[in-house]
Amino acid sequence: MRRLTFLLFPLVLTACSAGVLRVQPAAEWSLDSDAFQVDAAAFRDISRQVGDEARAECLRQAKVNNCDFTILVDLNPRASANAFQTLDEDDQPVIIVTRAMIQSVQNPDELAFVMGHEAAHHVLGxxxxxxxxxxxxxxxxxxxxxxxxxxxxxxxxxxxxxxxxxxxxxxxxxxxxxxxxxxxxxxxxxxxxxxxxxxxxxxxxxxxxxxxxxxxxxxxxxxxxxxxxxxxxxx
Ligand SMILES: [Zn+2]
Incomplete structure (x- = not known):
């Protein structure tokens, strides 16, 4: 299983047991896509909302018992446009969205959809x-x-x-x-x-x-x- 320690420049958002996502280091960044500018604050808003709903759905479906989502951005400029999921050391789900992926979306709905899709893979086991x-x-x-x-x-x-x-x-x-x-x-x-x-x-x-x-x-x-x-x- 891929571990997260070697991820470059991550903005770490952690879902605590109360279901509230908190920012670990408050890294600041800003990326321009063709039609939409995403900065750390916008990413935080979208990932918080999607992370909360993914957690609620995960608890409701109860197919897996690890439902505390972390959503990270990999700012490595060499990573291709992608979003994927893995598990952290505590077996909690982690969704990683690459910089190129963020640059390829045109609005917050597209970014939310990508995160929702990845979270769904985990919820469905x-x-x-x-x-x-x-x-x-x-x-x-x-x-x-x-x-x-x-x-x-x-x-x-x-x-x-x-x-x-x-x-x-x-x-x-x-x-x-x-x-x-x-x-x-x-x-x-x-x-x-x-x-x-x-x-x-x-x-x-x-x-x-x-x-x-x-x-x-x-x-x-x-x-x-x-x-x-x-x-x-x-x-
Ligand atoms: Zn997929």
Whole structure:
């Protein structure tokens, strides 16, 4: 598991047990995106609102028992536009948004949507489920390998392939689940997921590849629209 000690220049926001996010060092920074200027204070507001709602949703669903979110920004200029999640030393969820990611959003709703999506992966227990899928798939491929008389290195290679297929097949379903719950978290946090999901219009479409890690953008937009409709939101 990736540890956070080697992150460069992080602004650390910690969710305490009362569910209030506090700033650890009050680092000050400001980034310009094309249409929207994000500084430490704006980031703090958005992450506090999304972090609080993600925590509430996490406690409500009770699929995992670690619900105190920390949202960090990685100001490393070499990191590509990305947001991801990990766990800290106390097993609490951490969402990391890179500088390039912040520079690629056009409004607070898009940033909130990205954070909501990442938080949803944790609330839904995707990390644990992903490694379970990998193990199950590796077992099946192991049996297949034995049937074909494989042994030693060949068998190991087959197991490894099985684990990879197990992860990849489920990863697209996980993305859509995270988009659905992310839409709800974004809405509850006071942002508009329909505006936030416009982000998909600008990122490259991975298409529908069997072993691709992300579903086609159209499928992701579709699930956001359906969920927003259930929330009573209209475009
Ligand atoms: Zn995702």
């Amino acid at each position: 995707h990390i644990a489920r992903q490694s379970e899928n990998a193990q199950e798939s590796a077992v099946i491929f192991n049996e297949l390998g034995k049937l074909h008389g494989e042994g030693g290195e060949d068998l190991e290679r087959t197991q490894k392939l099985g684990a990879e297929v197990g992860v990849q097949v489920n990863v697209k379903a996980f993305e859509l689940e995270a988009d659905q719950l992310g839409t709800i978290i974004t809405h509850n946090a006071g942002y508009n997921p329909l505006v936030g999901a416009k982000y998909f219009d600008r990122i490259p479409d991975p298409g529908d590849q069997f072993l691709g890690t992300h579903p086609p953008n159209a499928a992701r937009v579709q699930i956001v629209l359906e969920t927003a409709k259930q929330l009573g939101l209209t475009q």
